[in-house]
């Protein structure tokens with residue numbers, strides 16, 4: 001596994017982060033060269049524990065995993081949403097413990113990889129953006145060495161999920177998100193506008209159960225908690241594919257049908273709009289003409305359903321031998 005497009009993946013693993021990690025591992029043209037973990041769904045240390053154990057389960061214990069920021073830039077991390085991801089982040093399924101994080105923290109790992117793969121490194125971030133913001137502050141030249149940043153986060157036209165205005169990854173650390181959008185690198189935002197519409201159905205989850213293999217059975221168990229939560233939100237036993245959809249956009253496997261390149265600002269005030277991603281979509285009435293100086297691609301629609309692709313990737317996963 002080398003010679004493909006190098007990817008640094010930043011996550012708060014997390015059930016949909018688990019799906020995203022596995023989807024990324026399944027992409028033949030991309031190489032996962034490092035993972036940084038951040039607090040969000042669980043704390044950064046637990047996210048790293050989960051990531052290491054999942055990588056081992058999928059036969060990729062070679063991927064370096066770094067623990068990142070425990071606290072957000074202006075607020076301490078307190079606890080994750082156990083009702084969504086389980087107390088341990090992976091639906092309270094016990095995974096075999098395997099491997100240790102690298103000594104560097106996530107920001108230093110990202111900086112090191114940006115030198116190693118200068119101009120080619122793709123960054124995909126599917127948790128709060130604290131690690132990326134710390135890396136940019138530590139090395140202001142970082143942005144110039146990275147090819148693109150793709151995030152799962154934000155909501156341009158859709159309602160938030162952490163608050164009426166804020167999507168969770170942005171809302172947990174709005175100052176970090178603002179720093180990442182303002183850093184000067186191209187950012188693709190895959191937010192709730194699209195991720196709420198791409199789902200895995202219970203019938204698809206049952207196919208993982210039917211596969212009967214240990215890896216797929218474990219995944220189906222992990223997903224059970226997530227389905228339980230989303231049943232209450234969606235009124236149907238399905239789950240949204242937030243984080244893996246961002247990966248699929250970054251790898252080119254999910255092709256947006258509408259994704260204007262505009263300017264996005266993050267609200268960092270203390271009012272009810274804190275954590276909102278304010279995308280300047282005023283060009284919509286003229287078919288989104290080019291905006292000078294704009295570097296933020298806001299994915300608004302993806303027509304092809306992603307659920308079947310997600311399932312196919314999970315079914316094809318081979319356990320560690």
Ligand code: BDR
Pocket residue numbers: 014015016017041126127152161167168169242243
């Ligand atoms: C995002 O928040 C987290 O709970 C999920 O893992 C995803 O990254 C969705 O708003």
Ligand code: CA
Pocket residue numbers: 011012013014016017040041126127243
């Ligand atoms: Ca996540």
